[in-house]
Amino acid sequence: MIRIEHVRKVYGRGEGTVVALDDVNLEVPQGQIFGVLGQSGAGKSTLIRCVNLLERPTSGTITVGGQEVTALSGRSLRQARQRIGMIFQQFNLLTSRTVAENVAFPLEIMGESKTKRRARVRELLSLVGLEEKADVYPAQLSGGQKQRVGIARALANSPDILLSDEATSALDPQTTRAILDLLRDLNQRMGLTILLITHEMSVVKQICHQAAILEGGRIVEQGRVSTLAAQP
Ligand code: ADP
């Protein structure tokens, strides 16, 4: 579903260049939860921003669902972005909009009618167990509830893949488990392919089928989680 081939990302030029990604190769099969584990500065955010098409690799290619997305621009780039959902550490909810309005936001951008939006938002909120919170504002929610809204919004356009950028790093252990259980449930029920980045092995152990370890912009280890977990 996601194929990352020989991806290199260099920031800056001349003396001050930083090689954030150095010949990264990864393959995330359809329907899998794939984890990328790394310390701060390893290049995790850069990798996810490349897959999310917010950043362009300096060289190398990324293919999502058979389409090479690294070569796209303009309208086709925007269309490809719609097929990728993303959740964030700080949730990135719009504070002046209600829960329902936040979830409806990507549907509005797509030009969906009000009737369709309303039905879809109801469906999405039920999927994440937040029907009762449709009309409240994010400030009135707990962290776990905010991330549920983030997940509902990310799934609004029925994306092919869900990218998770440290989505549980701001949550306590119990809430983290609940959010990871929800992600696993979505993966099992809808066959959703998930690429998640994290600095915590416990997150990878809990829900990932496969994982890769990123260090200084390079993949140093890759495989089934059971083999990686045996590493010191
Ligand atoms: P992580 O998400 O694993 O913490 P990042 O992808 O944020 O890692 O960063 C990888 C490396 O690239 C770091 O050395 C970081 O300082 C550098 N970097 C990230 N973004 C930029 C940028 N926009 N400009 C210059 N350097 C950057």
Ligand code: ADP
């Ligand atoms: P800005 O560049 O001003 O942040 P964006 O259009 O990038 O505006 O984002 C608008 C809203 O949608 C923001 O709240 C942002 O967090 C959220 N958002 C951005 N990218 C995604 C995505 N891939 N999936 C879901 N929500 C997103």
